[in-house]
Amino acid sequence: MKLLTNWLAATARLPRQHKLALASLSLLVGAALMWQPHPFSSSRDRQPIPIPNDTQNITSVEHSEPIEQGLDADDPALRVPEDALEKDITSEAPRTHQHTVAAGDTLGGIFSQYGLPISQLYQMLDENDRVGDIRRGQNMEWQVDEQGRLLTFTLYQSLKYRDQYRFEQGKVAYARLETKGxxxxxxxxxxxxxxxxxxxxxxxxTPNQIQNLVSALQWxxxxxxxxxxxxxxxxxxxxxxxxxxxxxxxxxxxxxxxxxxxxxxxxxxxxxxxxxxxxxxxDRALRRIPTAKRYRISSSFDPHRKHPITGRISPHNGTDFATPVGTSVLAAGDGVVVKARKHPLAGNYVVIKHGREYSTRYLHLHRILVKPGDHVSMGQRIALSGNTGRSTGPHLHFELLKYGHPVNAMKVPLPEAHPxxxxxxxxxxxxxxxxxxxxxxxxxx
Structure with missing residues:
Protein backbone atom coordinates (compact mmCIF):
# COMPACT_ATOMS: atom_id res chain seq x y z
CA MET A 1 0.00 0.00 0.00
CA LYS A 2 2.89 2.31 0.86
CA LEU A 3 4.44 1.66 -2.57
CA LEU A 4 1.15 2.59 -4.26
CA THR A 5 0.93 5.84 -2.18
CA ASN A 6 4.49 6.81 -3.08
CA TRP A 7 3.86 6.04 -6.79
CA LEU A 8 0.70 8.20 -6.81
CA ALA A 9 2.54 11.07 -5.12
CA ALA A 10 5.35 10.90 -7.68
CA THR A 11 2.87 10.78 -10.50
CA ALA A 12 1.08 13.90 -9.22
CA ARG A 13 4.28 15.92 -9.68
CA LEU A 14 4.58 15.01 -13.40
CA PRO A 15 3.73 17.57 -16.13
CA ARG A 16 0.18 17.33 -17.55
CA GLN A 17 1.25 15.88 -20.92
CA HIS A 18 3.22 13.16 -19.15
CA LYS A 19 0.20 12.29 -17.02
CA LEU A 20 -1.95 11.93 -20.15
CA ALA A 21 0.63 9.68 -21.84
CA LEU A 22 0.93 7.51 -18.71
CA ALA A 23 -2.86 7.19 -18.43
CA SER A 24 -3.20 6.17 -22.08
CA LEU A 25 -0.47 3.55 -21.70
CA SER A 26 -2.15 2.16 -18.59
CA LEU A 27 -5.48 1.81 -20.45
CA LEU A 28 -3.81 -0.02 -23.32
CA VAL A 29 -1.99 -2.43 -21.00
CA GLY A 30 -5.20 -3.06 -19.06
CA ALA A 31 -7.15 -3.78 -22.24
CA ALA A 32 -4.47 -6.18 -23.46
CA LEU A 33 -4.50 -8.08 -20.17
CA MET A 34 -8.30 -8.34 -20.14
CA TRP A 35 -8.54 -9.61 -23.77
CA GLN A 36 -7.50 -13.18 -24.46
CA PRO A 37 -8.32 -15.17 -27.57
CA HIS A 38 -10.46 -18.22 -27.06
CA PRO A 39 -8.16 -21.26 -26.89
CA PHE A 40 -10.42 -23.30 -29.13
CA SER A 41 -11.67 -22.67 -32.66
CA SER A 42 -14.64 -24.17 -34.39
CA SER A 43 -13.91 -27.42 -36.19
CA ARG A 44 -15.42 -29.15 -39.15
CA ASP A 45 -15.62 -32.77 -40.07
CA ARG A 46 -13.21 -32.14 -42.93
CA GLN A 47 -9.52 -32.43 -42.05
CA PRO A 48 -7.26 -29.77 -43.59
CA ILE A 49 -4.53 -30.71 -46.02
CA PRO A 50 -1.14 -29.68 -44.54
CA ILE A 51 0.30 -26.62 -46.27
CA PRO A 52 3.90 -25.46 -45.79
CA ASN A 53 4.36 -22.56 -43.38
CA ASP A 54 5.97 -20.39 -46.04
CA THR A 55 2.65 -20.24 -47.91
CA GLN A 56 0.83 -18.69 -44.95
CA ASN A 57 2.81 -15.47 -44.52
CA ILE A 58 0.91 -12.32 -43.65
CA THR A 59 1.83 -9.17 -45.53
CA SER A 60 3.67 -6.71 -43.31
CA VAL A 61 5.45 -3.42 -43.82
CA GLU A 62 8.71 -5.37 -43.99
CA HIS A 63 7.61 -7.14 -47.15
CA SER A 64 8.73 -5.56 -50.35
CA GLU A 65 5.40 -5.38 -52.17
CA PRO A 66 3.01 -2.52 -51.20
CA ILE A 67 0.07 -3.81 -49.15
CA GLU A 68 -2.40 -1.54 -50.95
CA GLN A 69 -1.78 -2.85 -54.44
CA GLY A 70 0.14 -5.94 -55.56
CA LEU A 71 1.50 -6.79 -58.97
CA ASP A 72 -0.88 -8.47 -61.39
CA ALA A 73 0.67 -11.65 -62.79
CA ASP A 74 -1.41 -11.18 -65.95
CA ASP A 75 -0.49 -7.54 -66.52
CA PRO A 76 0.05 -7.33 -70.32
CA ALA A 77 3.14 -5.18 -69.77
CA LEU A 78 4.79 -8.03 -67.82
CA ARG A 79 3.54 -10.99 -69.88
CA VAL A 80 5.68 -12.96 -72.32
CA PRO A 81 4.15 -12.56 -75.79
CA GLU A 82 2.97 -15.76 -77.51
CA ASP A 83 4.09 -16.61 -81.04
CA ALA A 84 1.92 -18.30 -83.70
CA LEU A 85 2.86 -21.85 -82.64
CA GLU A 86 2.00 -21.25 -78.99
CA LYS A 87 -1.36 -19.78 -80.00
CA ASP A 88 -2.00 -22.85 -82.16
CA ILE A 89 -1.19 -25.21 -79.29
CA THR A 90 -3.51 -23.47 -76.81
CA SER A 91 -6.32 -22.78 -79.28
CA GLU A 92 -7.79 -26.30 -79.10
CA ALA A 93 -6.93 -27.43 -75.56
CA PRO A 94 -5.39 -25.99 -72.38
CA ARG A 95 -1.75 -26.84 -71.68
CA THR A 96 -1.08 -29.89 -69.53
CA HIS A 97 1.22 -29.42 -66.52
CA GLN A 98 3.04 -32.38 -64.97
CA HIS A 99 4.75 -33.20 -61.69
CA THR A 100 6.46 -36.30 -60.28
CA VAL A 101 6.17 -36.66 -56.50
CA ALA A 102 9.51 -36.27 -54.72
CA ALA A 103 10.50 -37.34 -51.21
CA GLY A 104 8.76 -35.15 -48.63
CA ASP A 105 6.13 -33.82 -51.05
CA THR A 106 2.56 -33.31 -49.83
CA LEU A 107 -0.36 -32.53 -52.10
CA GLY A 108 -0.93 -29.25 -50.27
CA GLY A 109 2.72 -28.34 -50.77
CA ILE A 110 2.55 -29.16 -54.48
CA PHE A 111 -0.55 -26.96 -54.88
CA SER A 112 1.34 -24.12 -53.18
CA GLN A 113 4.47 -24.59 -55.31
CA TYR A 114 2.47 -24.20 -58.51
CA GLY A 115 0.05 -21.56 -57.21
CA LEU A 116 -3.02 -23.80 -57.57
CA PRO A 117 -6.16 -22.81 -55.59
CA ILE A 118 -6.27 -24.53 -52.20
CA SER A 119 -10.09 -24.25 -52.26
CA GLN A 120 -10.15 -26.66 -55.20
CA LEU A 121 -7.94 -29.08 -53.27
CA TYR A 122 -10.55 -29.10 -50.51
CA GLN A 123 -13.23 -29.81 -53.12
CA MET A 124 -11.21 -32.84 -54.22
CA LEU A 125 -10.85 -33.91 -50.60
CA ASP A 126 -14.63 -33.76 -50.15
CA GLU A 127 -15.06 -36.09 -53.13
CA ASN A 128 -12.28 -38.49 -52.14
CA ASP A 129 -10.81 -38.24 -48.64
CA ARG A 130 -7.74 -40.24 -49.71
CA VAL A 131 -6.65 -37.79 -52.39
CA GLY A 132 -3.76 -36.64 -50.20
CA ASP A 133 -2.25 -40.15 -50.01
CA ILE A 134 0.55 -39.65 -52.52
CA ARG A 135 3.85 -41.49 -52.81
CA ARG A 136 7.32 -40.82 -54.14
CA GLY A 137 7.60 -41.34 -57.89
CA GLN A 138 3.86 -40.96 -58.50
CA ASN A 139 2.90 -38.89 -61.54
CA MET A 140 0.19 -36.26 -61.70
CA GLU A 141 -0.97 -33.79 -64.33
CA TRP A 142 -3.44 -30.93 -64.51
CA GLN A 143 -4.90 -28.25 -66.75
CA VAL A 144 -5.82 -24.70 -65.71
CA ASP A 145 -7.88 -21.91 -67.23
CA GLU A 146 -6.65 -18.38 -67.93
CA GLN A 147 -7.29 -17.41 -64.28
CA GLY A 148 -5.14 -20.28 -63.01
CA ARG A 149 -8.08 -22.35 -61.74
CA LEU A 150 -8.06 -26.09 -62.25
CA LEU A 151 -10.03 -27.61 -65.12
CA THR A 152 -8.79 -31.18 -64.60
CA PHE A 153 -6.45 -32.89 -62.15
CA THR A 154 -5.27 -36.48 -62.66
CA LEU A 155 -3.36 -38.71 -60.25
CA TYR A 156 -1.83 -41.86 -61.74
CA GLN A 157 -2.20 -44.69 -59.23
CA SER A 158 -0.65 -47.32 -61.55
CA LEU A 159 -0.29 -48.13 -65.23
CA LYS A 160 -3.86 -49.42 -65.12
CA TYR A 161 -5.68 -46.94 -62.86
CA ARG A 162 -5.81 -43.18 -62.53
CA ASP A 163 -7.97 -40.81 -60.45
CA GLN A 164 -9.39 -37.88 -62.38
CA TYR A 165 -11.11 -34.74 -61.04
CA ARG A 166 -13.01 -32.47 -63.43
CA PHE A 167 -14.09 -28.96 -62.42
CA GLU A 168 -17.06 -27.28 -64.03
CA GLN A 169 -19.29 -24.43 -62.85
CA GLY A 170 -17.78 -24.43 -59.38
CA LYS A 171 -18.27 -28.17 -58.83
CA VAL A 172 -15.95 -31.15 -59.08
CA ALA A 173 -16.62 -34.64 -60.44
CA TYR A 174 -14.38 -37.56 -59.41
CA ALA A 175 -13.87 -40.81 -61.31
CA ARG A 176 -11.50 -43.77 -61.06
CA LEU A 177 -10.49 -44.52 -64.67
CA GLU A 178 -9.14 -47.86 -65.87
CA THR A 179 -6.87 -48.47 -68.83
CA LYS A 180 -8.17 -51.35 -70.91
CA GLY A 181 -7.45 -52.95 -74.24
CA THR A 206 -3.44 -34.27 -80.20
CA PRO A 207 -2.57 -30.72 -79.05
CA ASN A 208 -1.06 -32.16 -75.86
CA GLN A 209 1.14 -34.57 -77.83
CA ILE A 210 2.34 -31.72 -80.03
CA GLN A 211 2.99 -29.62 -76.93
CA ASN A 212 5.15 -32.41 -75.47
CA LEU A 213 7.22 -32.64 -78.66
CA VAL A 214 7.65 -28.87 -78.95
CA SER A 215 8.72 -28.67 -75.27
CA ALA A 216 11.11 -31.62 -75.59
CA LEU A 217 12.88 -30.06 -78.59
CA GLN A 218 12.65 -26.42 -77.51
CA TRP A 219 16.46 -26.09 -77.19
CA ASP A 283 17.17 -29.76 -71.59
CA ARG A 284 19.13 -26.78 -70.39
CA ALA A 285 19.36 -26.11 -66.70
CA LEU A 286 17.86 -23.22 -64.73
CA ARG A 287 19.18 -21.78 -61.47
CA ARG A 288 16.97 -20.92 -58.50
CA ILE A 289 19.00 -17.96 -57.22
CA PRO A 290 19.58 -15.09 -59.71
CA THR A 291 22.52 -13.63 -57.77
CA ALA A 292 26.16 -14.66 -57.28
CA LYS A 293 25.59 -15.36 -53.58
CA ARG A 294 22.58 -16.05 -51.40
CA TYR A 295 20.73 -13.13 -49.84
CA ARG A 296 18.06 -13.23 -47.16
CA ILE A 297 14.56 -13.91 -48.51
CA SER A 298 12.47 -11.01 -47.25
CA SER A 299 9.21 -12.29 -48.75
CA SER A 300 8.52 -15.78 -50.06
CA PHE A 301 6.34 -16.93 -52.94
CA ASP A 302 2.80 -17.10 -51.59
CA PRO A 303 -0.29 -17.18 -53.83
CA HIS A 304 -2.47 -17.19 -50.69
CA ARG A 305 -0.90 -14.26 -48.82
CA LYS A 306 -3.43 -12.17 -46.85
CA HIS A 307 -3.65 -8.42 -46.47
CA PRO A 308 -3.15 -7.63 -42.74
CA ILE A 309 -6.00 -5.11 -42.62
CA THR A 310 -8.63 -6.18 -45.16
CA GLY A 311 -8.01 -9.91 -44.82
CA ARG A 312 -8.24 -10.25 -48.58
CA ILE A 313 -5.94 -12.48 -50.61
CA SER A 314 -3.03 -10.43 -51.98
CA PRO A 315 -0.85 -12.95 -53.86
CA HIS A 316 2.90 -12.60 -53.88
CA ASN A 317 3.92 -14.31 -57.12
CA GLY A 318 7.68 -14.20 -56.68
CA THR A 319 10.55 -14.37 -54.21
CA ASP A 320 12.05 -11.18 -52.75
CA PHE A 321 15.76 -11.12 -51.93
CA ALA A 322 17.06 -8.40 -49.58
CA THR A 323 19.80 -7.23 -51.93
CA PRO A 324 21.57 -3.86 -51.53
CA VAL A 325 21.15 -1.38 -54.38
CA GLY A 326 23.65 -2.16 -57.14
CA THR A 327 23.83 -5.95 -56.58
CA SER A 328 24.51 -7.83 -59.83
CA VAL A 329 21.42 -9.67 -61.12
CA LEU A 330 22.19 -12.82 -63.15
CA ALA A 331 20.10 -14.58 -65.80
CA ALA A 332 18.56 -17.74 -64.35
CA GLY A 333 19.23 -19.61 -67.59
CA ASP A 334 19.94 -19.37 -71.29
CA GLY A 335 17.25 -17.41 -73.09
CA VAL A 336 16.11 -14.36 -74.99
CA VAL A 337 15.26 -10.98 -73.44
CA VAL A 338 11.68 -10.17 -74.46
CA LYS A 339 11.13 -7.08 -72.28
CA ALA A 340 13.40 -4.53 -70.61
CA ARG A 341 11.62 -1.36 -69.61
CA LYS A 342 9.95 0.62 -66.80
CA HIS A 343 6.62 -0.04 -65.08
CA PRO A 344 4.77 2.15 -62.51
CA LEU A 345 4.62 -0.69 -59.96
CA ALA A 346 7.45 -3.01 -61.01
CA GLY A 347 9.92 -0.19 -61.64
CA ASN A 348 12.73 -1.10 -64.01
CA TYR A 349 12.25 -4.74 -64.98
CA VAL A 350 13.48 -7.48 -67.32
CA VAL A 351 11.62 -10.50 -68.71
CA ILE A 352 13.56 -13.43 -70.21
CA LYS A 353 12.07 -16.33 -72.15
CA HIS A 354 13.83 -19.68 -71.61
CA GLY A 355 12.79 -21.98 -74.42
CA ARG A 356 9.01 -22.41 -74.64
CA GLU A 357 8.18 -23.66 -71.16
CA TYR A 358 9.79 -21.23 -68.72
CA SER A 359 10.26 -17.49 -68.39
CA THR A 360 11.65 -15.29 -65.59
CA ARG A 361 10.99 -11.75 -64.36
CA TYR A 362 13.36 -9.44 -62.48
CA LEU A 363 11.69 -6.39 -60.89
CA HIS A 364 12.52 -3.11 -59.06
CA LEU A 365 15.93 -2.86 -60.76
CA HIS A 366 18.31 0.07 -60.39
CA ARG A 367 19.80 -0.32 -63.87
CA ILE A 368 19.05 -2.55 -66.87
CA LEU A 369 22.09 -3.92 -68.75
CA VAL A 370 20.32 -5.76 -71.61
CA LYS A 371 17.77 -4.91 -74.28
CA PRO A 372 14.91 -6.83 -75.96
CA GLY A 373 16.20 -9.36 -78.47
CA ASP A 374 19.47 -10.02 -76.63
CA HIS A 375 20.44 -13.70 -76.22
CA VAL A 376 21.74 -14.30 -72.70
CA SER A 377 23.48 -17.22 -71.01
CA MET A 378 22.86 -18.65 -67.56
CA GLY A 379 24.79 -16.58 -65.02
CA GLN A 380 25.22 -13.56 -67.33
CA ARG A 381 24.85 -10.17 -65.63
CA ILE A 382 21.63 -8.56 -66.90
CA ALA A 383 20.92 -5.79 -64.38
CA LEU A 384 21.69 -4.16 -61.03
CA SER A 385 19.14 -4.54 -58.24
CA GLY A 386 17.47 -1.46 -56.85
CA ASN A 387 14.39 0.08 -55.26
CA THR A 388 12.39 1.44 -58.21
CA GLY A 389 8.61 1.36 -58.67
CA ARG A 390 6.25 0.65 -55.78
CA SER A 391 8.78 -0.79 -53.36
CA THR A 392 9.18 -0.38 -49.61
CA GLY A 393 12.92 -1.06 -49.59
CA PRO A 394 15.92 -2.16 -51.69
CA HIS A 395 15.42 -5.72 -52.93
CA LEU A 396 15.20 -7.99 -55.97
CA HIS A 397 11.79 -9.41 -56.83
CA PHE A 398 12.33 -12.61 -58.86
CA GLU A 399 9.59 -14.61 -60.58
CA LEU A 400 9.61 -17.96 -62.38
CA LEU A 401 6.72 -18.74 -64.72
CA LYS A 402 5.86 -22.09 -66.27
CA TYR A 403 3.69 -21.72 -69.38
CA GLY A 404 2.83 -18.22 -68.18
CA HIS A 405 1.72 -19.17 -64.64
CA PRO A 406 3.82 -18.12 -61.60
CA VAL A 407 5.39 -21.01 -59.66
CA ASN A 408 7.64 -21.17 -56.61
CA ALA A 409 11.19 -20.86 -57.98
CA MET A 410 12.65 -22.03 -54.66
CA LYS A 411 10.80 -25.38 -54.63
CA VAL A 412 9.39 -26.58 -57.96
CA PRO A 413 11.47 -29.16 -59.86
CA LEU A 414 13.66 -27.38 -62.41
CA PRO A 415 15.00 -28.82 -65.69
CA GLU A 416 18.40 -30.45 -65.34
CA ALA A 417 20.70 -31.32 -68.22
CA HIS A 418 21.59 -34.84 -67.03
CA PRO A 419 22.16 -37.69 -69.54
Missing part, protein backbone atom coordinates in the same frame (compact mmCIF):
# COMPACT_ATOMS: atom_id res chain seq x y z
CA UNK A 182 -4.29 -53.82 -76.13
CA UNK A 183 -1.43 -51.43 -76.68
CA UNK A 184 0.76 -51.34 -79.76
CA UNK A 185 3.21 -48.94 -81.32
CA UNK A 186 2.08 -47.23 -84.50
CA UNK A 187 3.92 -44.76 -86.71
CA UNK A 188 2.41 -41.57 -88.12
CA UNK A 189 4.13 -39.60 -90.85
CA UNK A 190 3.61 -36.18 -92.38
CA UNK A 191 5.06 -33.42 -94.53
CA UNK A 192 4.92 -29.73 -93.59
CA UNK A 193 2.85 -27.67 -96.04
CA UNK A 194 1.64 -24.72 -93.97
CA UNK A 195 2.89 -25.28 -90.40
CA UNK A 196 4.18 -28.17 -88.31
CA UNK A 197 1.23 -27.84 -85.95
CA UNK A 198 -1.40 -28.16 -88.68
CA UNK A 199 0.30 -31.13 -90.36
CA UNK A 200 0.84 -32.90 -87.01
CA UNK A 201 -2.87 -32.48 -86.23
CA UNK A 202 -3.78 -33.88 -89.64
CA UNK A 203 -1.49 -36.85 -88.97
CA UNK A 204 -3.54 -37.63 -85.88
CA UNK A 205 -1.59 -36.07 -82.99
CA UNK A 220 17.36 -28.15 -80.29
CA UNK A 221 14.80 -26.99 -82.85
CA UNK A 222 12.23 -24.19 -82.79
CA UNK A 223 9.20 -25.47 -84.69
CA UNK A 224 7.75 -21.98 -84.78
CA UNK A 225 10.74 -20.30 -86.48
CA UNK A 226 12.74 -23.09 -88.12
CA UNK A 227 10.21 -25.48 -89.66
CA UNK A 228 9.82 -25.02 -93.42
CA UNK A 229 7.57 -26.24 -96.19
CA UNK A 230 8.73 -29.68 -97.30
CA UNK A 231 10.06 -30.79 -93.87
CA UNK A 232 9.08 -34.38 -93.01
CA UNK A 233 8.41 -36.16 -89.76
CA UNK A 234 7.78 -39.70 -88.52
CA UNK A 235 6.49 -40.26 -84.98
CA UNK A 236 6.14 -43.51 -83.05
CA UNK A 237 3.10 -43.57 -80.75
CA UNK A 238 2.01 -46.20 -78.22
CA UNK A 239 -1.77 -46.42 -78.71
CA UNK A 240 -4.47 -48.40 -76.95
CA UNK A 241 -6.93 -50.44 -79.01
CA UNK A 242 -10.21 -52.17 -78.19
CA UNK A 243 -11.70 -54.34 -80.96
CA UNK A 244 -9.04 -52.92 -83.32
CA UNK A 245 -10.25 -49.36 -82.69
CA UNK A 246 -7.99 -46.74 -81.05
CA UNK A 247 -9.46 -45.55 -77.74
CA UNK A 248 -6.64 -43.28 -76.48
CA UNK A 249 -4.12 -40.89 -78.00
CA UNK A 250 -1.23 -42.78 -76.39
CA UNK A 251 2.31 -41.75 -75.51
CA UNK A 252 4.94 -40.65 -78.01
CA UNK A 253 8.06 -42.82 -77.87
CA UNK A 254 10.21 -41.53 -80.70
CA UNK A 255 10.33 -38.82 -83.33
CA UNK A 256 12.46 -38.23 -86.40
CA UNK A 257 12.17 -34.77 -87.93
CA UNK A 258 13.87 -34.07 -91.26
CA UNK A 259 14.53 -30.38 -91.83
CA UNK A 260 16.21 -30.16 -95.23
CA UNK A 261 19.39 -32.24 -94.94
CA UNK A 262 19.30 -32.21 -91.12
CA UNK A 263 17.79 -35.11 -89.15
CA UNK A 264 16.65 -34.51 -85.56
CA UNK A 265 15.84 -37.60 -83.48
CA UNK A 266 14.53 -37.99 -79.93
CA UNK A 267 13.63 -41.08 -77.91
CA UNK A 268 11.73 -41.47 -74.62
CA UNK A 269 13.53 -43.31 -71.83
CA UNK A 270 11.88 -45.30 -69.04
CA UNK A 271 12.00 -42.21 -66.80
CA UNK A 272 9.49 -40.54 -69.13
CA UNK A 273 12.00 -37.99 -70.48
CA UNK A 274 13.20 -37.53 -74.06
CA UNK A 275 16.91 -37.80 -74.98
CA UNK A 276 18.88 -37.79 -78.23
CA UNK A 277 20.18 -41.00 -79.81
CA UNK A 278 23.29 -40.94 -77.60
CA UNK A 279 21.29 -40.57 -74.40
CA UNK A 280 22.22 -36.91 -73.91
CA UNK A 281 19.70 -34.57 -72.29
CA UNK A 282 17.68 -32.21 -74.46
CA UNK A 420 20.72 -41.19 -69.25
CA UNK A 421 22.47 -42.89 -66.27
CA UNK A 422 25.65 -44.64 -67.41
CA UNK A 423 24.46 -48.09 -66.29
CA UNK A 424 21.34 -47.73 -68.48
CA UNK A 425 22.89 -45.94 -71.45
CA UNK A 426 23.93 -49.01 -73.45
CA UNK A 427 20.43 -50.50 -73.51
CA UNK A 428 18.94 -47.08 -74.21
CA UNK A 429 21.22 -46.54 -77.22
CA UNK A 430 20.37 -49.99 -78.59
CA UNK A 431 16.61 -49.34 -78.41
CA UNK A 432 16.96 -45.78 -79.72
CA UNK A 433 18.99 -46.94 -82.73
CA UNK A 434 16.38 -49.58 -83.58
CA UNK A 435 13.58 -46.98 -83.39
CA UNK A 436 15.58 -44.45 -85.43
CA UNK A 437 16.20 -46.96 -88.21
CA UNK A 438 12.51 -47.87 -88.34
CA UNK A 439 11.47 -44.21 -88.66
CA UNK A 440 14.13 -43.57 -91.32
CA UNK A 441 12.70 -46.42 -93.38
CA UNK A 442 9.25 -44.88 -93.20
CA UNK A 443 10.53 -41.49 -94.38
CA UNK A 444 12.73 -43.00 -97.10
CA UNK A 445 10.07 -45.44 -98.30
Missing amino acids: DREKVTVIGRVNSSFYQQARQAGL RFDFGRQSRRGDQFAIQVDKEFIDNKPVSSGNIFAMLYRAGDRDIFIYRHTDGRFYDEQGQSL VPSQERGEFQRQAKHAQQALEQRLNG
